[in-house]
Structure formats: structure tokens, C-alpha cells
Amino acid sequence: MHEIQAKSILSAKNGINIYRGCQHGCIYCDSRSLCYNMQHEFEDVAVKTNALSLLKDALIKKRKKCMIGMGSMSDPYMPLEGELCYTRRFLQLLDFHGFGGTLITKSDLVLRDLDIIKSINKKAKFVLQMTMTTFDEDLCKIVEPNVATTKRRAEVLNVMRDNDVPTVVWLSPVLPFINDNADNINGILDYCIQAKVKGIICFGMGMTLRDGNREYFYQKLDEHFPGIKDKYKLLYGNSYQIVSFANSKLSKIFYDRCRQHGIMTDVNEIFEYINHFEEKQSQLSLFDF
Numbered sequence: 001m002h003e004i005q006a007k008s009i010l011s012a013k014n015g016i017n018i019y020r021g022c023q024h025g026c027i028y029c030d031s032r033s034l035c036y037n038m039q040h041e042f043e044d045v046a047v048k049t050n051a052l053s054l055l056k057d058a059l060i061k062k063r064k065k066c067m068i069g070m071g072s073m074s075d076p077y078m079p080l081e082g083e084l085c086y087t088r089r090f091l092q093l094l095d096f097h098g099f100g101g102t103l104i105t106k107s108d109l110v111l112r113d114l115d116i117i118k119s120i121n122k123k124a125k126f127v128l129q130m131t132m133t134t135f136d137e138d139l140c141k142i143v144e145p146n147v148a149t150t151k152r153r154a155e156v157l158n159v160m161r162d163n164d165v166p167t168v169v170w171l172s173p174v175l176p177f178i179n180d181n182a183d184n185i186n187g188i189l190d191y192c193i194q195a196k197v198k199g200i201i202c203f204g205m206g207m208t209l210r211d212g213n214r215e216y217f218y219q220k221l222d223e224h225f226p227g228i229k230d231k232y233k234l235l236y237g238n239s240y241q242i243v244s245f246a247n248s249k250l251s252k253i254f255y256d257r258c259r260q261h262g263i264m265t266d267v268n269e270i271f272e273y274i275n276h277f278e279e280k281q282s283q284l285s286l287f288d289f
Contacts (some may be wrong), residue, residue: 001080004046009054014066014275016055018086019074021045024106024147027220028133028173031073034212045080052089059097065124066277068094070103077107079146091116100124100277104170106131108148108156114163121165125278127198128160131170134179135187142224143175150188157195167197168270171254173207176235177228180205180244182253189257198273199264205250206243209236 009016021042022031032042040046059068070076076087087103091113094101101120103110110117110128120126132150134140140149148156160167169192174180185205192200209217221229236242244250258265264273 001045001047002040003049005050006048006054009048009051010058010068013069015069015072016051016090017070017073018048018051018076018090019045019078019080020048022074023078023080024075024144026106026144026147027224028143028175028207028213028217030208030210030213032213032216033210035210036073036212045074045078047080047084047086052086052093055090056093056097059093059099062099064277065099065279067100067102067125067127067275069274070101071105071129075105075107075147076103077105077109082109082112088113088116091120095120095123098123098279100126102127102129102274104129104131106144106147106153108152111156111159114159117160117165118163123280125166125276125280127166127168127274128157129168129170129201129274130157131172132188132191133171133173133175135184135191136179139179143178150191154191154195157191157197161195167195168274169197169200171200171202174205174244174250175207176242176244177231178225180246180250182250185250185253186257189254192263193257193261197263199270200254200258201267201270202251202254202265203267204243205247205254206241208240209238209242210240214238 020038021044022029023043023045070090081087091101095116117126130153132153134143135150137149137151157167171188218229255265264270
């Protein structure tokens with residue numbers, strides 16, 4: 001970990017990343033890609049120590065309340081957050097200034113901040129987004145080694161359900177020859193149905209590979225799945241879009257089951273829901289008159 005000073009913090013789409021890099025070690029992570037011009041080792045996380053003061057200024061200047069998002073590039077609940085509490089302070093700022101919030105994570109550390117999340121959701125709206133890729137617990141520990149397993153993430157979703165906090169799941173990526181099978185997709189869908197998630201974001205059964213993350217991914221394939229790298233090279237070459245040969249079969253399972261249980265699958269519709277700010281009016285009691 002090292003500290004840096006950011007020049008700005010809030011993107012044009014109202015997103016923020018306090019951390020740059022990640023400790024979770026997911027073998028497929030697109031954020032390792034060279035196109036993002038990271039000037040340090042990916043695991044040597046850069047912490048934007050002035051991020052919260054920059055965010056505070058940005059929120060004060062906002063003419064309209066909106067949803068503020070976090071975690072598109074780096075998980076806001078990686079292990080170092082347990083000590084630094086930057087994400088918790090980010091949520092406190094949203095709560096104090098009356099903004100809605102959303103973040104993407106794979107960690108159960110988010111439960112530490114349930115009190116603030118509930119407060120934001122009571123006044124406006126909070127949407128927890130959780131990535132789920134691998135139902136098998138042993139396989140999950142290989143693919144995503146330093147993070148809560150999928151079963152534990154499902155438990156987090158259930159806690160959010162019980163506290164009326166809406167959730168969205170990212171079913172991505174699906175890795176050819178590794179977890180592109182019906183048992184995996186059905187297992188994740190079982191968790192989502194039980195948790196009553198609002199929507200599941202899925203861009204098809206497959207993954208993406210760019211320069212930078214491709215090399216790391218192939219290294220991990222050699223380490224944990226001997227022989228599979230050669231299949232990728234033969235079938236996909238240097239393609240960016242890696243589509244599973246089981247895409248049609250698995251997509252049918254996905255859309256059929258989501259339709260049966262009223263789970264949103266249209267990506268544009270889900271993003272519209274996530275980004276739509278709702279200011280909730282508290283009901284007046286007799287004692288308010």
C-alpha cells in the first residue's frame with residue numbers, strides 16, 4: 001500500500017474510486033489491463049488520501065441530489081479497508097449530505113457498514129451490487145483467492161434482503177472450461193432467487209481479456225488448470241471477447257429462470273434502476289402537527 005494525492009475524485013457519471021489496485025487476487029481481473037495506465041504493481045494498492053475531502057467539496061457543489069457509485073475499478077472492501085475505513089467514511093458523507101449510493105464488492109466486510117447503508121436507504125436509496133462467478137466453494141477459492149466465497153456473499157445478500165436494501169448481482173465473468181456449466185449457473189441463480197435480488201447483470205457467458213490481464217490470467221491457468229491455456233490460445237487467440245461454447249445453453253437457463261422469478265436481466269434497465277435517485281419522504285406522525 002502507498003499513498004497518493006488525487007487531482008479530482010468524482011467522475012462525470014458520479015463514480016468514485018478511493019483505491020487503485022486490489023488485494024483480492026481474482027485471476028481474471030480486467031483492472032490489471034495495461035490500458036488503465038497503472039504505474040505501480042497491482043497489489044501495491046494506491047490510496048487516494050485526499051479523496052474524501054475532494055468528494056465532500058463535490059457533493060456540496062452538486063445542484064441536484066443523485067446516486068454516487070463506488071468500486072467500478074477496485075473493490076472498496078479489500079482487506080486494507082478494515083483498518084483504513086475510507087469506504088465507511090465515504091458512506092457517511094453520502095448519508096450526511098442526503099445522496100443515494102451504490103457500490104460493487106465481493107466482500108462480506110460491507111456488513112460492518114450496514115448501519116450507514118440502512119440510513120442512506122431510509123432517506124434516499126442504496127443499492128448493493130455483488131459479483132458472483134463461481135458456485136463451487138473450492139473452485140471459488142482458486143479463482144477469487146482473497147475474498148469471501150460465493151456462499152458467504154449469498155449470506156450478505158440475504159442480510160440486505162432482510163433489511164430492505166435492494167441488491168443487484170453481476171454474473172460475470174464465466175470462464176470457459178472452468179465454470180461455464182449448468183451446475184454453476186443454477187447454483188448462483190438459486191442464491192439470487194433466495195435473496196430476492198432486483199436484477200442480475202450478465203453480458204453473456206464468457207469473459208474479456210486485454211493485454212495485461214491476459215498474461216496474468218494465463219499464468220494462473222498454468223498454475224491451477226494445466227492445459228487450459230493452450231485451449232484458450234487455440235480457440236480465441238488474442239481476442240478481447242471470450243465467449244463460452246456453452247453460451248446458448250447457459251443463457252437460456254439464465255433468462256428462463258430470471259423470467260420465472262421476476263428478476264430484471266435487461267442491462268440498460270438495471271443500470272437505470274441503479275442510477276435513479278429516490279428521495280423518500282418520511283411520513284408525519286400525529287405528534288408532528
